Amino acid sequence: MLEFFEDIAKELQMVEKELSVVVETPNPLLTETSMHLLNAGGKRLRPALCLLGAKFYKFDLQRLLPLATALELIHMATLVHDDVVDASLTRRGNPTVKAMWGNKISTHIGSYLFGKSLILLARYETTPLISIALADTSVNMGEGEIQQIAASFDVKQNLKDYLYRINRKTAMLIASSTQLGAVACGAPKSIYYPLYRYGHGVGMAFQITDDILDMVADQRELGKPIGSDLRQGIITLPVIYALGSARQKDRLKELVAKHEKDEDEMQEAISIITGSGAIEHSFELVGKYIGKAKQALRELPDIPTRLTLNLAADFVGIRKY
Numbered sequence: 001m002l003e004f005f006e007d008i009a010k011e012l013q014m015v016e017k018e019l020s021v022v023v024e025t026p027n028p029l030l031t032e033t034s035m036h037l038l039n040a041g042g043k044r045l046r047p048a049l050c051l052l053g054a055k056f057y058k059f060d061l062q063r064l065l066p067l068a069t070a071l072e073l074i075h076m077a078t079l080v081h082d083d084v085v086d087a088s089l090t091r092r093g094n095p096t097v098k099a100m101w102g103n104k105i106s107t108h109i110g111s112y113l114f115g116k117s118l119i120l121l122a123r124y125e126t127t128p129l130i131s132i133a134l135a136d137t138s139v140n141m142g143e144g145e146i147q148q149i150a151a152s153f154d155v156k157q158n159l160k161d162y163l164y165r166i167n168r169k170t171a172m173l174i175a176s177s178t179q180l181g182a183v184a185c186g187a188p189k190s191i192y193y194p195l196y197r198y199g200h201g202v203g204m205a206f207q208i209t210d211d212i213l214d215m216v217a218d219q220r221e222l223g224k225p226i227g228s229d230l231r232q233g234i235i236t237l238p239v240i241y242a243l244g245s246a247r248q249k250d251r252l253k254e255l256v257a258k259h260e261k262d263e264d265e266m267q268e269a270i271s272i273i274t275g276s277g278a279i280e281h282s283f284e285l286v287g288k289y290i291g292k293a294k295q296a297l298r299e300l301p302d303i304p305t306r307l308t309l310n311l312a313a314d315f316v317g318i319r320k321y
Contacts (some may be wrong), residue, residue, distance in 0.1 A: 001130060002313050003075065004312040004315060005044075005048045005052075005308075005312075005321055006295045007304070007305070007308065008051045008052060008055075009062055011064075011081075012044055012047065012048060012051070013043065015047045015051075015065065015068045015069055015072065016038075016044075018065055018066075018068075018069045019038055019069055019072060019163055020035070020038060021114065022069060022073070022116055022120070023035065023038065023108060023113070029101075029105070030109070030112060033097050033105060033109050034109065034112075035099055035115065036074050036097060036100065037079075037080065037097060037109075037113075038076075040091065040092050040094040041092055041094075042072075042075075042076075042092065042107045044072060045174065045177075045206075046068075046071040046072055046074075046075050046173065046174060046177040047068035047069065047071055047072050047177070049174065049177045049178040049181070049199060049202075049311055050064065050067060050068045050071055050177045050178070050180060050181035051064060051068055051181055051184045052103075052178070052181070052308060052309060053177075053178045053179060053181035053192070053199075054181035054184065054185045054187075055178070055303065055305040056182055056187065056191050056195070056300055056301055056303065056305065056306075057061070057182050057185045057186065057187035057191055058185045058186060059185060059188075060184075060185050061138075063184050064181055064184055064185070065183060066120040066123050067120070067121070067124065067130065067180060067181065067272070068117075068123070068181070069117075069179075069182050070117040070120040070134075071117075071173070071176075071177045072118075073113045073114070073116050073117040073120070074113075074114060074117045074134070074138070074173065076113050076144075077093065077110040077111070077113040077114040077117070077174065078141065079109035079111070080096075080097050080098070080106050080107075080109050080113065081106075081110040082145075083096040083097065083099075083106065083109055084097040084098050084110075085230055086228065088228070090225070097109055097286050101132060105282075110136050113258050114138075119255045121134060124184065127183060127184060129183050130180050130183060133176050133179070133180060133183075134176060134237075135178070136172075137172045137173050137176045139171060140167075140168040141168055141169055141172065141252050143168050144165050144166070144167070144168025144169030144170075145169055147161075147164070147168075148165055148169065149167050150232060151165075151234075151235065152232065152233035152234065152235075153233035153234075153256065153257050153258075153259060153287050154235065154257075155235065155243060155253045155256050155257050157235045157240060158240065159237075159240060161263075162235070162236070162237055162240055163274050164246070165206070166204060166207040166208070166211075167200075167203075167204065168208075169207070170203050170204075170206065170207040171203030171204045171206075171207065172200070172201075172203070173203070174199045174200070174202055174203030174206060175196045175198075175199035175200035175203055176195075176196070177199060178195045178196065178198055178199030178202070179192045179193075179195045179196040179199060180192075182195055186246050192295045193298065194297070194299040194300050195296075195300070197292070197293070197296035198293045198294075198296040198297055198309060198316065199293075200292075200293075201289045201291075201292040201293030201294075201296065201311050201313070202289075202290070202292060202293045202312070202316055204289040204292050205286045205289040205293070205313070205316045205317055206316050208237055208282060208285055208286050208289070208320060209286055209316060209317060210284075211229065211236035211238065211282070212237070212238060212252070212279055212282050212283065213227065213235055213310050213319075214227065214228055214229045214230070214236065215227065215230075215236075215238050215270055215273060215274060215279065216274060216279060217320060218320065226270075227233075227269075228275075230256065230261075230266065230269060230270070231261060231266060233256070233257075233259065235256070237282045237285065238273050238274075238278040238279055238281075238282050239252075239256060239273060239278070240274040240278075241276070241277075241278035241281045241282060242272060242273040242278040243256070245276055245277065245278065245281075246272050246273070246275070246276035246278070247276070249272075249276075251268075252269060252272045252273070252274065255268060255269040255272075256269060272289070283317070286316075286317045287317060289301055290313045290314065290316065290317050293309075293313045294313055297309055297313075298312055
């Protein structure tokens with residue numbers, strides 16, 4: 001998404017420098033593992049949305065830097081913990097911290113990064129909405145992840161269950177990121193409420209697209225094995241749609257519920273899902289959430305940043321990684 005963030009490229013470079021400074025410590029292992037995460041790259045979507053949201057009011061980079069950095073640290077912490085839970089060995093085409101240092105180190109690195117984010121957020125004591133919003137978001141992220149684990153291999157899940165889960169595990173942090181940059185700069189509700197709704201629409205579309213790509217993406221572009229969610233028993237939107245409409249839905253139900261699947265069974269399940277129209281149906285819902293995001297943008301001042309966010313929303317629905 002870098003092309004959409006050209007007008008904040010210098011600011012994002014400052015965030016990147018700040019991330020490097022924050023994670024550097026006298027402990028060489030902490031520094032090495034944290035820098036491994038930073039060097040693995042990433043879209044930096046959350047800090048970028050934080051900065052862009054602030055453009056609609058009185059943009060103040062020094063005021064925004066700790067917040068933008070903290071948002072990325074929170075996201076990084078969740079990724080490290082996800083890789084432990086999912087036993088993931090690669091992410092973005094690179095070895096995970098879990099693959100290189102094991103579960104114990106990974107678990108503590110995730111907690112360490114989250115703790116670092118709290119130190120940065122403490123600078124906003126005069127703007128309590130920031131800490132309140134991110135505390136609430138963090139609680140809901142945990143709830144969403146626990147619900148996902150509890151519902152593994154459960155083929156009785158429905159669309160409502162799925163949307164509830166992805167709202168908490170993904171969309172709320174993206175929505176908060178888009179909103180809180182403006183909040184940090186003193187923007188009124190007429191600015192930060194629409195920004196939250198925009199971020200929520202983008203966040204929901206982003207996660208649904210992720211779940212689609214897990215079925216159909218090029219593994220080299222995606223940076224992780226295809227079908228990872230299905231293998232772990234995570235019931236995503238394409239699976240839910242296929243379980244309801246595929247001609248071989250009984251066979252698919254059997255395959256999805258199976259805890260150990262060989263490669264032939266994985267390919268069979270993916271073939272049933274992709275042949276059922278579930279991918280196309282899932283993209284329709286992506287489009288609806290992108291539409292909601294764009295609708296929220298219309299309530300904001302007509303400045304160049306609004307077009308940037310409009311284009312970024314479109315990209316979420318067509319990305320390949």
